[in-house]
Amino acid sequence: MKEGIHPNYRDVVFVDQSNGFQFVTRSTVQTKEMIELDGKKLPLVKLETTSESHPFYTGTQKSVDNLGGRVEKFRNKFRVGIKK
16 A cells, blocks of 8 residues: 555544444544543544434334325325326
8 A cells, every 4th residue: 555645544433412322433534523432542423313313223213104194195196106
């Protein structure tokens, strides 16, 4: 590898701001904040949502098909998806 042309690839701590879930992975993301974890000082990246808080992954997502029959009304009105 050529020296000086590759970004710094190192361990980084990602923290979910909605529930405090944190995980360590390797990344080249640039950050100004640091956190001490297990005796090591690591770069910190704050996230708004992760798989621990996103409705799709937690099972709390609502299906559009069940919201007042809007999809069914559309299908009936425009004959979308109706086989003759």
